[in-house]
Amino acid sequence: MNYYLATHPEVAPKLLTRFEPWMPLFFSEGSIGGDIERVPLAGIRAFYDLPSVIGAAALDSHPQTLAEVGQFEEPRGSNGIAIAAQLTQNGNPLFLINPHTSFYFRGEAHVVSEQGLNAYGGVTWGQFFIYQGFNERTGWMHTSTRLDFMDEFLEEVLERDGVLVYRYGDVFKRVTQIQETLNYRDGQTLKARTVTLNRTHHGPITGESGGHWVATAMNWDPVPALIQSFVRTKQQGLAGFQEMMAIRRNSSNNTVYADADNNIAYFHGNFVPRRDPAFDYSQPVPGANPATDWQGVHELEELVYVINPVNGWVQNCNSTPFTAAGAESPDPSNYPVYMAPDAENFRGIHAVNLLKQSQNWTLESLLEAAYDSYLPGFEQLIPGLVAAVAEADVVSPEVQAAAEVLAAWDRRSSVDSVAMTLAHFYGLQYLAMGERPDGLSEMALINYFGTGSEPSERILVLMRTLNDLTQRYGDWRQPWGEVNRLQRLTGDILQPHDDERTSLAIGFGSGRWGALASFGAKRFAGTEKLYGASGNSFVAVVEFGETVRAKSLLAGGQSGDPTSSHFFDQAGLYAEGEFKDVAYYREAVLARAQSIYQPGGERAMHPKVTEVAQQGAQLD
Numbered sequence: 001m002n003y004y005l006a007t008h009p010e011v012a013p014k015l016l017t018r019f020e021p022w023m024p025l026f027f028s029e030g031s032i033g034g035d036i037e038r039v040p041l042a043g044i045r046a047f048y049d050l051p052s053v054i055g056a057a058a059l060d061s062h063p064q065t066l067a068e069v070g071q072f073e074e075p076r077g078s079n080g081i082a083i084a085a086q087l088t089q090n091g092n093p094l095f096l097i098n099p100h101t102s103f104y105f106r107g108e109a110h111v112v113s114e115q116g117l118n119a120y121g122g123v124t125w126g127q128f129f130i131y132q133g134f135n136e137r138t139g140w141m142h143t144s145t146r147l148d149f150m151d152e153f154l155e156e157v158l159e160r161d162g163v164l165v166y167r168y169g170d171v172f173k174r175v176t177q178i179q180e181t182l183n184y185r186d187g188q189t190l191k192a193r194t195v196t197l198n199r200t201h202h203g204p205i206t207g208e209s210g211g212h213w214v215a216t217a218m219n220w221d222p223v224p225a226l227i228q229s230f231v232r233t234k235q236q237g238l239a240g241f242q243e244m245m246a247i248r249r250n251s252s253n254n255t256v257y258a259d260a261d262n263n264i265a266y267f268h269g270n271f272v273p274r275r276d277p278a279f280d281y282s283q284p285v286p287g288a289n290p291a292t293d294w295q296g297v298h299e300l301e302e303l304v305y306v307i308n309p310v311n312g313w314v315q316n317c318n319s320t321p322f323t324a325a326g327a328e329s330p331d332p333s334n335y336p337v338y339m340a341p342d343a344e345n346f347r348g349i350h351a352v353n354l355l356k357q358s359q360n361w362t363l364e365s366l367l368e369a370a371y372d373s374y375l376p377g378f379e380q381l382i383p384g385l386v387a388a389v390a391e392a393d394v395v396s397p398e399v400q401a402a403a404e405v406l407a408a409w410d411r412r413s414s415v416d417s418v419a420m421t422l423a424h425f426y427g428l429q430y431l432a433m434g435e436r437p438d439g440l441s442e443m444a445l446i447n448y449f450g451t452g453s454e455p456s457e458r459i460l461v462l463m464r465t466l467n468d469l470t471q472r473y474g475d476w477r478q479p480w481g482e483v484n485r486l487q488r489l490t491g492d493i494l495q496p497h498d499d500e501r502t503s504l505a506i507g508f509g510s511g512r513w514g515a516l517a518s519f520g521a522k523r524f525a526g527t528e529k530l531y532g533a534s535g536n537s538f539v540a541v542v543e544f545g546e547t548v549r550a551k552s553l554l555a556g557g558q559s560g561d562p563t564s565s566h567f568f569d570q571a572g573l574y575a576e577g578e579f580k581d582v583a584y585y586r587e588a589v590l591a592r593a594q595s596i597y598q599p600g601g602e603r604a605m606h607p608k609v610t611e612v613a614q615q616g617a618q619l620d
Contacts, residue, residue: 001019001021001075002018002148003175003599003600004599005017005018006487012141013354021301022227023126023228024126024127024128025222025223026344031124031131031142031144031252031253031495032061034144034251034252034253035149035150035218035219035251035252036218038150038215039206039542040205040206042170043206043207043208043214044099044206044207044295045209046198046207046208047205047207047213047214048195050195050567053255056289056312064546076100076101076144076511076520076534077100077140077144077317077318077511078099078100078132078141078143078317078318079096079098079100079143079315079316079317079347079351079370079516079518080096080097080098080141080142080143080256080266080315080316080317081094081095081096081098081253081256081313081314081315081351081355081363081366081369081370082095082096082139082141082256082257082258082264082266082313082314082385083095083258083264083312083313083355083361084262084264084308084312084313085262085365086296086312087312087313087358087359087360087361088360088361088362088452088543089360089361089362090362090543090545091330092543092544092545093258093259093260093262093263093543094125094258094262094361094362094363094366094541094542094543094544094545095134095141095256095258095541095542095543095544096366096370096540096541096542097121097122097132097133097134097138097139097141097160097538097539097540097542098370098386098516098536098540099122099132099141099142099537099538099539099543100511100518100520100534100535100537101118101537102533102534102537103488103495103532103533103534103537103555103556104423104488104493104495104555104556104560105124105125105493105533105537106122106123106124106131106132106537106538107120107125107538107554107558108121108123108124108538108552108554109121109122109123109130109132110297110583110584110589111129111233113543115223116234117135117233117234118136118584119133119134119135119233119234120133120134120135120540120550120582120584121133121134121216121540122537122538122540123536127229128230129229129230129232129233130233131229132538133233133540134540134542134548134550135222135233135234135235135236135548135582136260136547136548137236137237137242137259137260137261137544138235138236138237138257138258138259139257139258139259139474139542140232140241140256140257141255141256141257141318142250142253142254142255142256142257142455143253143254143255143256143317143318144192144252144253144254144318145252145253145254145268145269145318145342146318146341146342146343147268147269147272147338147339147340147341147342148273148281148282148290148339148341149218149219149251149252149271149272149273150216150217150218150251151216151217151218151275151284151285151294152214152215152216152217152284152285153200153203153214153215153216153217153284153285153286153287153292154209154210154212154213154214154284154285154286154288155167155200155202155205155212155213155214155215155287156212156287156288157175157212157213158172160172162492164198166200166213166287166288168201168287168288168290169288169289169290173200173201175198175199175200175205176199176200177196177197177198178196178197178199179194179195179196179197179321180194180195180196180197181193181195181414181423182194182195186372190198190585198213199215200213200215200287201292202215202216202217203215203216203217203218203220204216209284212284214284215287219249219251219271219274219525221249223505224246224247224249225249225250225251226376227247227249227250228244228245228247228249228250229250231244232244235605237259237261237263238257238259238261238307238340238380239267241257241259242300245267245270245300246300246388248270248271248272248299248300249270249271250270250271251270251271251455253269253270254266254267254268254269254316254318254321255270256314256315256316257266258544259544260544260545261547263307263308264307264308264309264312264313264314264479265305265307265308265314266305266306266314266315266316266321266324266325267300267303267304267305267307268303268304268305268316268321268330268339268340268342269303269304269339269340269411270300270303271297272297272302272338272339273294273295273296273298273300274294274295274296274298275292275296275336275338275388276291276292276295277292277336277337277338278291278352281293281339282338298339301304303339304321304322304330304335304339304340305321305330306321306324306328306329306330307323309325309326309328309329309358310328311326311327313325313326313355313358315348315351315352316348316350317345317347317348317350317516318342318345318347319342319343319344319345319347319348319349319353320340320342320344320348320529320547321340321342322340323352325347326352326355326356328443343440343441343442343443343444344441344443344445345442345511345514346375346376346377346441346443346511346512346513346514347511347514347516349376349514349520350363350372350374350375350376350514350516351516353376354369354372355369363541363542363543363551365543367541367551367577367579369516370516370517370539370541371508371517371577372516372517373412373413373414373507373508373509373515373517374410374411374412375411375412375413375509375513375514375515376411376513376514377427377443377512377513377514378411378423378427378513379411379448380446380447380451381423381426381427381430381446381447381449381450382409382411382423382426382450383450384449384450384451384453384458385403385426385450385458385459385462386403386406386407387455388455388456388458388459389403389459389462391455392455392456392459394421394426395459396463396567398466398476398542399459399462399463399466401470402422402462402466402476403462405418405419405477406419406422406423406424409423411423411550413480413507413508413509413515414480414481414507415479415480415481415484415505415506415507416479416480416481417479417480417507418477418478418479418480420480420509421469421478421479421480421482421483421484422465422469422476423513424480424509424510424513425465425468425469426461426462426465427446427512427513429461429464429465429468430446430449430458430461431445431446433461433464434449434453434457434461434535435453435454435457436448437452446512458500458618472528473528473584475571479507480507481506481507482505482529483529483530484505484506484508484519484521484529484530484532485503485504485505485506485521485529485530485531485532486503486504486506486519486531486532486555486556486571487501487503487504487531487573488501488556488557488567488568488571488574489501489562490562491560491561491567493561495524495531495533496524496528497526497527497531498526498527499526499527499528499529503529503531503569504572504575505575505577506518506519506521506532507575508535508536510535511535517535517536517577518534518535519532519535519536520532520533520534520535521533532555535555535610536553536555536574537554537556538552538553539552539553539554539579540552540582541579547585548584549582549584550581550582550584551574551579551580551581551582552579552580553570553574553577553578553579553580554570554574555567555570555574556568556569556570556571556574557570557571558569
């Protein structure tokens with residue numbers, strides 16, 4: 001990157017003009033929202049009085065505490081599936097890599113060292129390791145975990161003899177204070193502000209709650225996490241992979257695993273602090289009580305995992321680990337609650353239904369399963385509505401017509417399905433306005449709206465849905481593909497969208513309803529149509545045999561440059577679910593290469609590539 005900037009003076013970086021080797025330490029696991037990103041910025045801003053430094057307007061809507069994060073947002077996460085050889089047609093293990101992230105954030109890369117490293121897969125910006133991918137012998141897929149790997153401690157802080165101290169049992173400890181000078185821009189002026197940062201032995205102070213200072217505890221040691229992320233990509237079998245997992249610094253991820261020796265596995269979490277189960281760590285705990293302290297980190301064998309279950313498959317879709325291998329899944333009674341609080345979700349149910357009692361899998365049929373259009377999230381919600389309309393004394397003709405469309409629906413999403421449009425907006429409308437009992441997960445709540453709510457409420461929600469669709473589109477009878485679109489106009493991280501500009505119809509549904517091929521779409525400023533912003537990003541299926549075979553696909557394209565031919569060249573394939581063959585071995589790479597480039601050297605165009613390939617020479 002430094003060489004590129006030095007030789008391309010026309011490129012003007014927005015911030016960093018030189019890249020340093022220590023920078024990856026600030027973003028070490030590859031996840032885009034796993035640990036430090038979850039610390040609420042609004043709490044930091046308020047505690048340290050930083051509106052002019054961070055920007056108050058941008059943070060006003062942010063949650064103040066961890067407990068407020070992620071309430072009923074569009075589901076994000078990933079799917080991973082491993083299938084053992086005994087269930088496959090070719091007698092080779094199969095593997096699905098299906099991260100659900102912000103579109104265009106996870107690119108596709110192939111990293112080769114000529115000294116044993118030959119890893120292919122999805123990467124996160126700023127990383128030098130393959131985050132979710134495979135080499136010739138092993139495959140690894142991360143799904144975001146819901147287990148508790150971060151905690152907040154409420155500290156009793158007071159001043160004694162001009163020194164800040166905090167209570168810890170029967171003693172007082174001194175608050176550690178560090179002064180940092182922050183440079184920031186105010187208009188065109190560069191200013192500086194010195195801030196005194198505070199921390200206790202639990203972690204840095206990140207806010208205040210009820211008169212207590214809030215200290216955030218998490219894995220604050222990034223070097224082992226970075227090592228773990230890199231050495232993962234070079235493992236050649238299960239023993240080495242478990243040795244890598246024993247580093248236990250991958251804090252925000254679960255891991256689905258498969259290898260060429262026909263081992264499959266699922267590991268729920270990795271960095272799991274040992275706690276006293278008498279306390280509820282889903283809420284801030286009293287830091288003054290020494291019993292709330294973390295007691296080290298759980299050993300790998302103490303975590304929730306399953307290796308080579310007799311059913312021949314494992315899966316995780318950000319769901320409970322206790323259905324990861326069907327009837328062969330771990331027993332929840334063997335683990336503390338904080339180790340696996342993850343609820344079941346409709347994607348997990350969908351995956352298990354496709355996998356149980358299945359056989360003769362191929363690479364192609366695994367792709368078909370990954371894009372199966374059935375939506376289990378509507379199994380109770382829609383029949384409950386249809387029943388309410390049928391039992392009502394009087395309903396309007398429009399309500400009756402809509403109920404008939406939904407009654408005839410097979411609960412599969414497609415671009416031409418009017419029922420999919422109705423069901424999607426009906427479900428969102430119910431989540432927004434429905435009376436909800438306390439303590440229900442989103443999946444349980446959606447099912448409650450179909451089975452436990454008042455029938456009159458269901459009809460009212462449908463009426464509001466029809467009115468809204470009619471006002472927005474002129475008629476509620478909208479095929480799903482007319483509303484649900486994919487569009488990429490610029491290279492911006494936060495994409496603008498425009499109903500008047502070209503976009504593609506997408507038949508996939510939201511992961512909220514159980515779509516494995518998740519397409520998280522929403523309205524943007526000035527739009528009436530929905531545009532995908534997250535979900536299937538990099539997707540790959542892998543077959544391990546004498547050689548490795550794989551297919552992959554990106555949402556949109558690899559390049560962030562709108563003038564590049566690769567800016568949106570995979571969008572059509574994405575819309576149709578058509579995958580490209582991965583060029584994993586050198587001869588395949590050279591056969592399709594259009595140019596070869598090495599920093600400090602001249603770019604070689606296609607004729608030179610062909611010559612190199614024919615000679616069978618090794619590239620520098």
